[in-house]
Amino acid sequence: MSSERRADPDALWESNEKDAQGKLTVFLGAAAGVGKTYAMLEAAREALTEGVDVVAGWVETHGRPETEALLQGIPTVPTRLMEFKGQGFKEMDLDAILARKPELVLVDELAHTNIPGSRHIRRYQDVKELLAAGIDVYTTVNIQHLETLNDVVTKITGVTVRETVPDRILEQMAQIQLVDIRPEELIQRLKDGKVYVPDQADEAMRGFFSSGNINALRELALRYTARRVDRQVESYMRAHGIDGPWPTGERVMVCISSSPFAAQLIRIARRMAEGLQAEWLAVYVDTPRRFPVREEDKDRLAKNLRLAEELGAETLNVTGNDVAEELLDLARKRNVSQIIIGKPLSSRVWEYMHGSVVDKVLRLSEGVSIHVIPGNPKLIKKFQAGQNPVRRPAWKPVLVLPYFASILIMIVLTLLAAPLKDTLGLVNIAMIYLLPVLLSAVWWGTMPSIATAIMAVISFDLFVVPPTLNFTAADLRYGITFVIFVLVALFTSHLSTRLRLQVDNSRRREARVSALYSLSRDIAAVADLEPVIESIVKKVAGIIQGEVVLLLPGKDGKPLLRASSEVGGNNFFNDNEYAVATWVFTQGQRAGKGTGTLGAAEGLYLPLHIDKEVCGVMGIHSGDPGTYFEPEQLRLLEAFASLASMAVTRAQLAEQAMKAKTLAESERLRTALFNSLSHDLRTPLASIVGATSCLLDSDHIYSKESRRDLLLSIRQGTLRMSHFVNNLLDMARLESGLVKPNKDWYDLHDIVGVAVSRLDESLGSRQVNINIEDNLPLVKVDFVLIEQVLVNLLDNAIKYSEPGTKIIIEAKEYEKRIKIAVSDLSPDIPDDDIEKIFDKFYRLHSPRLVSGTGLGLAICKGFVEAHGGRIWAANKKGGGVVMSFTLPLEDELPLKNLEVKGDENGK
């Protein structure tokens, strides 16, 4: 390690990561054997002596004693033994490290691919999770593993590296520490057997480790690091307002297709965008002609789009008829300065017929630089060679029906046309024969229409052109007819196929848009959480034809299954699936089937995001276990998820607002209650305490009369308190929803009589007129509650009207209801108050000093409403106030066998 040349770590600026996020330090080498692990361990030991809590999560020593010696003394988290296909494999124990939560963890070989069954497919995803948990990570990687440099490395060395790491992880969160070594020394170490070469043939490796290759890789690594430093310096200068020539507003657009060559284009675009410090877009133009029909094309297109997305591009899908026009239109709209486009693979003939996209783009572009990238011919050949055997056996079984049908049409046509040939003339009949060709082209496509054309010309020649039933040399002139027929067949079928594809295409899009629209409309209409989530799962399940579950955080903050599209059994959601959903919930990233994380799960889980907060998880299980979601479907699902998260959040906010409102309301009531309690309980208490102390202290001072007065005031005080406590109890029962009328048949006379007699004392000599209709039916009510209503109303009437004035109680039946009214001659209630008097603790400002709790009428309202009735107050025209309430006459009284004992006994 003597000649090791490291990039000065101080030259690498700290990345502007959030504090919560761990820091990633990458030890970057040009090739295996340069001493990355060694350098990492040295740095780790340094950190250890500085008192940092370091653990080794995964360190590959390859049995080298120097490296192992360095590892001594660094605490190690034991590896996990995983079983795959009957063999044991060691893997880093991610959960153990997360549980241990050290400050710094060493994770060798960033590009490693995990054993199937691990949480993530790739180790860099493990590292991301560690970083997200706030743990710093030291890791190692070779330059050939970087995604965007992958094809460059392949070009240099001829070796394809499969395990790649997205550049983004290095760019966004890493400090890079370059580990460099002279090529001669590396080759010497290789000869000494000090370099571990994984699973590669010796010769290939020897080719790989040539001096030229190593130098080229070194250059790549050095340039990569230099560029990083450059960018960091630049962003520093920019952040500190230092002037300089900045690359302004560049935007790179790459046009991709389902070709494997597109991946190369994407990588080039990525490098260019990075060089220019520019945003970049990856665009796929959907045209009816180019629409990928075959499954593998669709797959490859999806893969290309995903690659672009992973490399940080914004991916777009545009539909149109003309690729070039759509591209340029988009470029203008999005202010694109550079377009990257592949050199077409198609032949000259094809281009001549359909026009070259590249030519058109070049011709029409104004102010946009166009980069045409030639494809790798070897790769293309391989691709085309690989395609042919797939394409050949994949031809569709020929449908015979169209052919039979056209034969039938020919026979019918010939039978009709042959007799008419003299009247119509040959030219018109030839035109008639063109008709089935046209129709079959529209209905059945190319092959049946060509067959029809051939049959049409033959039947025309045989049965119409004289001499009939015979071919002559002169008939050769109908060769022109034949060619025209075939051309008509070709053009028509081509046009109609294109049209059909276009229609299909727009139909699919329309379906997607309408699905989104209907979901958003459905969930916009409801405000409560339960119906919203029910509607989401039902709708999404219906659209994707599978099962959908929705999890929202419960009280303990853990996700809780809140809704499922399947009512009852047959649910895919089990404990394993729950674990996946929990992971998605805590990490805020999608996982499950078809993703890079926990891919063994049966369902796909998408987080519901609102402002970086995860507010829930949506689990989707496609009906068919074999299928994976296509990227287009995935995007639709993502759109569903974001709609769902908005709806859920909106519902939750509405609930919170409601709670806050209720809280404020109950706070207001509590204050009112306290005020009322302190006044209405204290006043009688004071008089009781005062009177009793007088009586106890000095009984000989007071005369018999004054003693009696004192006792009366005690009694009055206690009665008042008793009244108040009863009111409070009634109110409390109403508030808690405990009031369930215990209904039975009663005579209203009886109820009124009891209420009046209960108030005998306070009524004194007052006149109470009771006018109850004689033939009033029995009412089904709770006697005690209605009596209380009457008592409260009468009590009010007594309190608010002048002593000695009349009180009238009336009851009559109307419209299947009984209306009971208590009227008095008290002063008018102000119009503003006429509704409010039934509110709790609402008191009128009466000229008479009326004591009360402000609960009486609120209790009346509660009791009457518990019976399904209504209560209101009104001022009488001639003065006075009427309090009225209604009681529904719900059931017919079962008047059976009322008089069972027979006749009167008077006889």
Add this chain to the structure above:
Amino acid sequence: MKMVSKGARILVIDDERQMQKFLQVALTSHGYEVKEAAAGKMGLNEAVIFRPDLIILDLGLPDLDGLEVITQLREWSNTPVIIISARGQDQDKITALDAGADDYLTKPFSIGELLARIRAALRHAVRVSDEPFLELDDLVIDLAHRRVKVKEMEVKLTPTEYDLIKNLALNAGKVLTHKQLLRACWGPAAENDTHYLRVFIGQLRRKIEADPARPKHIITEPGVGYRLL
């Protein structure tokens, strides 16, 4: 009236000290001999040892349900029982009356009310059933001759109406629950048909009360039953 009940022994089963004190003072001053028990079981024991003429029982006891005390007591004793209940115990009160309690009072009550109830219960306990004649102010009920007079005027009653007033008269001053009245007049099958009762009580009142809207004789006990005064 007072002479009849002079010296009667009353057992108060109540766990509240203040209530005990109040009852002790009030009842002793009115010439009763009072014994207290603070819990249900103790009360049942005292009922055996003290042999009271009347028991005052609070429904809310710490150990036994008040209803349980009545049921156990009624297995061997006919001593009249007056229940004291709090508001909101309506259903318990009715169950207790149906189970054999003689009367009830709802807290808070005045001593006058209590004394009236005690007198009615004691009178009822000592009276032999063939006492055929009852006079309540202007109302005279002559059970021997099946005659009812108001202000010296005979009133014509249907058989059911007569049954009703007879049952009330036999228990004058004491509350009769709806169930008890329905059983007595219409038979056990009708014990839930309270509307019979409403109709006939209404008819009776129109015949015997001076102002049917404010009855003086047939008093409604809200949610419980009726009492003849």
